[in-house]
Amino acid sequence: MTIYNPARPWLPLAPSPVAAIPLAYDERMTSILPPVEPAAAPSVADETAQGIMSREREHLLQNYARYPLVLARGKGSYVFDTQGRRYLDLITGIGVNALGYAHPRIVKVIREQAGRLIHCSNLYYHSYQGPLAERLARMSGLDRTFFANTGTEAVEGALKIARAYGRAIHPEKYEIISLDNSFHGRTLGALSITGQPKYRADFEPLLPGVKFVPINDISALEAAVNERTAGIFLEMIQGEGGIYPLTPEFARKARELADHHGALLIADETQCGVGRPGVYFAYQLANPVIQPDVMCAAKPVACGIPLGFVIASEKAAAAIKPGMHGSTFGGGALACRVSLEFLDILEELLPSIQKSGVYFKTRLEDLARKHASVKEVRGFGLMLGMELTTPGKQVVLDALEAGLLINCTHETILRFLPAYTITEAEIDRAIKILHKVLAKVGKQ
Numbered sequence: 001m002t003i004y005n006p007a008r009p010w011l012p013l014a015p016s017p018v019a020a021i022p023l024a025y026d027e028r029m030t031s032i033l034p035p036v037e038p039a040a041a042p043s044v045a046d047e048t049a050q051g052i053m054s055r056e057r058e059h060l061l062q063n064y065a066r067y068p069l070v071l072a073r074g075k076g077s078y079v080f081d082t083q084g085r086r087y088l089d090l091i092t093g094i095g096v097n098a099l100g101y102a103h104p105r106i107v108k109v110i111r112e113q114a115g116r117l118i119h120c121s122n123l124y125y126h127s128y129q130g131p132l133a134e135r136l137a138r139m140s141g142l143d144r145t146f147f148a149n150t151g152t153e154a155v156e157g158a159l160k161i162a163r164a165y166g167r168a169i170h171p172e173k174y175e176i177i178s179l180d181n182s183f184h185g186r187t188l189g190a191l192s193i194t195g196q197p198k199y200r201a202d203f204e205p206l207l208p209g210v211k212f213v214p215i216n217d218i219s220a221l222e223a224a225v226n227e228r229t230a231g232i233f234l235e236m237i238q239g240e241g242g243i244y245p246l247t248p249e250f251a252r253k254a255r256e257l258a259d260h261h262g263a264l265l266i267a268d269e270t271q272c273g274v275g276r277p278g279v280y281f282a283y284q285l286a287n288p289v290i291q292p293d294v295m296c297a298a299k300p301v302a303c304g305i306p307l308g309f310v311i312a313s314e315k316a317a318a319a320i321k322p323g324m325h326g327s328t329f330g331g332g333a334l335a336c337r338v339s340l341e342f343l344d345i346l347e348e349l350l351p352s353i354q355k356s357g358v359y360f361k362t363r364l365e366d367l368a369r370k371h372a373s374v375k376e377v378r379g380f381g382l383m384l385g386m387e388l389t390t391p392g393k394q395v396v397l398d399a400l401e402a403g404l405l406i407n408c409t410h411e412t413i414l415r416f417l418p419a420y421t422i423t424e425a426e427i428d429r430a431i432k433i434l435h436k437v438l439a440k441v442g443k444q
């Protein structure tokens with residue numbers, strides 16, 4: 001048991017097991033690949049890892065079901081546990097580490113900017129919010145940005161824009177249309193428009209006036225939207241819901257209905273956007289583009305430094321007046337500077353995202369033909385899903401043991417959100433491991 005100093009109970013007297021792990025920044029991490037270890041096993045056997053896990057069990061809110069793996073550092077598409085075993089990472093912090101780990105240009109700007117100005121609140125200006133907002137406007141075809149920290153906070157911002165926009169037209173114009181199986185975040189507003197009862201049930205009653213429509217069901221959408229609708233929220237490719245793309249016909253109908261009833265069309269691109277689909281935003285996959293009035297994004301925007309944003313057309317943005325919204329941390333100097341660097345790199349990377357996305361999908365489809373346990377492969381760019389006929393939990397654990405990090409959503413859908421820099425050789429390696437673990441499913 002840990003012994004505590006009664007005067008300063010938050011300081012344990014015994015040395016923390018965390019101190020044993022070399023977590024400090026190490027110059028070598030950005031320049032060389034650490035030695036390649038043999039295929040990995042979960043670090044649960046590692047004593048330091050055990051200490052970290054049991055301390056968390058004792059002191060953290062028990063809301064996460066973590067895998068038994070304690071990570072220490074990463075380089076490119078690989079991440080290393082506390083014993084130095086390496087894992088090929090195809091989930092990248094759930095789509096956040098878009099350039100993998102320790103990208104030299106990102107490390108460089110973080111170090112530089114950390115020595116100058118990390119944060120100054122939104123009481124003052126700094127040099128990076130304006131240029132970043134200008135750049136996001138160019139990329140998205142929208143006009144005005146509000147910076148937040150997370151996806152859920154960006155969604156809250158979009159919800160407030162929709163509510164204020166509707167209310168300015170009529171006090172009864174506050175309804176929101178969202179989709180079954182959608183995911184928009186964990187705060188109460190975002191949860192209110194998340195179409196999955198399992199996330200909502202414990203917190204009801206939630207926001208009134210939210211209607212859910214089955215994905216790609218045009219008649220249901222037509223029946224739900226009316227003069228009371230303030231906003232229609234869409235994920236162009238449902239992520240947490242299991243990598244389900246919307247049909248262009250459905251998304252286009254949502255655009256038409258929003259126009260017809262004076263509502264806002266809002267794209268939640270938190271998971272499916274910012275380069276991941278091989279274009280900047282998933283609504284740009286349709287030809288012609290299905291332009292939303294408002295868009296939210298987060299995850300990869302600053303490569304792991306928390307940053308989210310909501311960007312709106314002039315018409316929608318005019319609903320928010322001084323004092324109506326804010327965030328202490330949103331749009332800090334460090335986060336915005338990193339994001340600008342990331343977007344420079346992204347511009348160069350976009351064609352290769354499309355190319356590696358096609359390669360990865362083709363290789364997954366090859367696997368699907370070899371394994372009866374694979375039902376379907378879906379997705380665009382580097383946002384791919386493989387639906388199994390059986391639960392995928394054991395596949396994820398077996399892959400982890402074989403040195404591959406993936407994740408499973410909705411029981412049966414393996415989700416792949418690799419770094420945008422993933423190489424064909426790394427994809428081949430992932431396919432080889434998946435082939436082995438899927439063969440095991442066949443035998444069960």
Ligand SMILES: Cc1ncc(COP(=O)(O)O)c(C=O)c1O
Nearest residue numbers: 150151152183184185239270271
């Ligand atoms: C589409 C979508 N919206 C919102 C969120 C919430 O983002 P965050 O976890 O950063 O709050 C997520 C998270 O997975 C998401 O996929």
